[in-house]
Amino acid sequence: MIEIKDVSKSYDKTVVVDGVSLKIPAGGITSIIGPNGAGKSTLLALISRLLPMNSGQVLVDGLNVTTTPGDALARKLSILRQDNHIGSRLTVHDLVTFGRYPYSKGRPTIEDLKHVRMALQYLNLESMSGRFLDELSGGQRQRAFVAMVLCQDTDYVLLDEPLNNLDMKHAAAMMKLLRRTADELGKTVVLVLHDVNFASCYSDYIVAMKDGKIAYRGNPSEIIRPDIMRGIYDMDIAVQDVDGKRIAIYYA
Amino acid sequence: MLDTNQKQLVIAVLAVSGLAILSIFIGVSDVTPQTLFSNSEDGRALQVLLISRIPRTLAILLAGASMAVAGMIMQILARNHFVEPSTAGTVESAGLGLLVVTVLAPETTVIGKMLVASIFALLGTFLFLRVLRMIPLRSVLVVPLVGIMLGGVIGAITTFFAYRLDLLQSLNAWLTGSFAGILSGRYELLWISLGLMIIAYIAADRFTVAGMGQDFTTNLGLNYNRVMTLGLIIVSMVTAVVVVTVGMIPFLGLIVPNVVRQMQGDNIRRTTPWVMVIGAGFVLFCDIIGRVIRYPYEILSG
Numbered sequence A: 001m002i003e004i005k006d007v008s009k010s011y012d013k014t015v016v017v018d019g020v021s022l023k024i025p026a027g028g029i030t031s032i033i034g035p036n037g038a039g040k041s042t043l044l045a046l047i048s049r050l051l052p053m054n055s056g057q058v059l060v061d062g063l064n065v066t067t068t069p070g071d072a073l074a075r076k077l078s079i080l081r082q083d084n085h086i087g088s089r090l091t092v093h094d095l096v097t098f099g100r101y102p103y104s105k106g107r108p109t110i111e112d113l114k115h116v117r118m119a120l121q122y123l124n125l126e127s128m129s130g131r132f133l134d135e136l137s138g139g140q141r142q143r144a145f146v147a148m149v150l151c152q153d154t155d156y157v158l159l160d161e162p163l164n165n166l167d168m169k170h171a172a173a174m175m176k177l178l179r180r181t182a183d184e185l186g187k188t189v190v191l192v193l194h195d196v197n198f199a200s201c202y203s204d205y206i207v208a209m210k211d212g213k214i215a216y217r218g219n220p221s222e223i224i225r226p227d228i229m230r231g232i233y234d235m236d237i238a239v240q241d242v243d244g245k246r247i248a249i250y251y252a
Numbered sequence B: 001m002l003d004t005n006q007k008q009l010v011i012a013v014l015a016v017s018g019l020a021i022l023s024i025f026i027g028v029s030d031v032t033p034q035t036l037f038s039n040s041e042d043g044r045a046l047q048v049l050l051i052s053r054i055p056r057t058l059a060i061l062l063a064g065a066s067m068a069v070a071g072m073i074m075q076i077l078a079r080n081h082f083v084e085p086s087t088a089g090t091v092e093s094a095g096l097g098l099l100v101v102t103v104l105a106p107e108t109t110v111i112g113k114m115l116v117a118s119i120f121a122l123l124g125t126f127l128f129l130r131v132l133r134m135i136p137l138r139s140v141l142v143v144p145l146v147g148i149m150l151g152g153v154i155g156a157i158t159t160f161f162a163y164r165l166d167l168l169q170s171l172n173a174w175l176t177g178s179f180a181g182i183l184s185g186r187y188e189l190l191w192i193s194l195g196l197m198i199i200a201y202i203a204a205d206r207f208t209v210a211g212m213g214q215d216f217t218t219n220l221g222l223n224y225n226r227v228m229t230l231g232l233i234i235v236s237m238v239t240a241v242v243v244v245t246v247g248m249i250p251f252l253g254l255i256v257p258n259v260v261r262q263m264q265g266d267n268i269r270r271t272t273p274w275v276m277v278i279g280a281g282f283v284l285f286c287d288i289i290g291r292v293i294r295y296p297y298e299i300l301s302g
């Protein structure tokens, strides 16, 4: 379980995460939704100790992320941020292998390489494993980053807008893959998603943020409703049931 | 068995070794395998070999390889592929350090001078990285320009005091690379750079990870600032050692890592041996050309 206790973060005098308290249950997929600038990415970065918080604390299975040694935490929790402009010319295979760094410290064992092969296979990257990252399309690169993070094989996997740059086919495949990771491998997946319908169809739990605070939380049928959508996004959004899933219609 | 990459590396090492042997036998004094074994001239050839030619060649190999490695690490520290110690204020700071120690404590041993120069180089490079952080929009070319400007300021201060204290000549010697004066007893400090290169190779994976940026580094459980500090120490000490012994060799640290990067990418464990071999080979080649073109005179490598 991830326990977020009264966490705040501000830049100069602007508060971007404002006293957030939240428990993210172990197992399953939790999606964080909300308008641009709501503080979703910042919250994810605070949980994963990429940013220091101004006050409050975050515990992951009881480990305080600010005080736990970085390498121990790297075997517990992995994070992929929203925009990754990596300057390095690495091959896909090398990048994914570095996902094993917390275990191998640069000397991958046969076991580590097995994880690498599986991650490449899951993300359909085998055919381009020898290519350099700067020779890939945005979507292929995004999949390589996700493969690296999955290769890290942590109990908690945090992904900030993992569907960025992916076409429909790969976006759906990515969500199915994450669903499998949660169901079959028992991982806890925490996502920031901007498409509420992906959140609706694939998550167990949805957290809606607005203005640095948690506005709503609940399972998809409790959150994907016109009144709550209006509360989050300040617009009228119709919601229909399609094959038992709640689908928001926000194009018209 | 060796893979293709390793085979190519072995070939490159052999080629550089060939150049090294050639370098040993080029020079004003007549040193050939014949004179060496013919015991005539009371072993003069052997003496030239031991006192001048071999030290010179070793100095070239060590300085070339280590400056190229320093450039590679500098590029990771600045997250920019257009910097190297001579465009980041490192070299000028080392020069300033040398000047300070020469003026204030002229009796200091070479090792002591080297350490003072290292500390100055460290501070100068640190200043460069701090200034970079303060610039919000870091366009690719602004970074080296900032470094060159910073180096210019530090260089100007150094030149001013050197001029006032009548030390311009020594300063020039530090800042222009030359292997002409290398004799046994004057280059041994360069072995320190071999140690530093070995450390860089051991820490290669950390540098690769750090090259991916702070967030990736933290995610993988490494302390970004610690890796940066290690890199800073290696770059500063290599620069100081090279400046103290043979003087500055500019642009080597810029060209060699970028050539290797195009071929091999940024996996530092894979590229370090290449950067070392090509760096050493490149300087050796320049030195041989410099010695042959105007034989029996020399053109300085720097």
Ligand SMILES: Nc1ncnc2c1ncn2[C@@H]1O[C@H](COP(=O)(O)OP(=O)(O)O)[C@@H](O)[C@H]1O
Binding pocket: A011, A016, A034, A035, A036, A037, A038, A039, A040, A041, A042, A043
């Ligand atoms: N480094 C920063 N400096 C100042 N303000 C920032 C910084 N990073 C984010 N912000 C601000 O914090 C707010 C929340 O950002 P973010 O967490 O990225 O939002 P979201 O991911 O929900 O779109 C935004 O208003 C953004 O402008």
Ligand SMILES: [Mg+2]
Binding pocket: A040, A041, A042, A082, A160, A192
């Ligand atoms: Mg965001």
